[in-house]
Amino acid sequence: MEFERRSVGRTTISKNALLFFDAQRGVFTCRVQDVTNSGAGIELHDLNLLPLNFELTFDNFHNVRECRVIWRQGDFVGVAFQN
Secondary structure (H helix, E strand, O other): OOOOOOOOOOEEEEEEEEEEEEOOOEEEEEEEEEEOOOEEEEEEOOOOOOOOEEEEEOOOOOOOEEEEEEEEEOOEEEEEEOO
């Protein structure tokens, strides 16, 4: 049985988003699987190297969230929002 470590329940949204961390490397697509006010679970699309801190947008750069990686398992990452 897996123990749930989150103190806040997440809302499942399964929504496409964009992440970016270096102007030289460009913008990458991802899928946000679940979200709270303080963080999200994200599925990466073939992105092997991801820095500890990056930015995420759900609405084509109208709003940008600063993120910090809390855990990673393969193509899935859990992040905390920094702003």
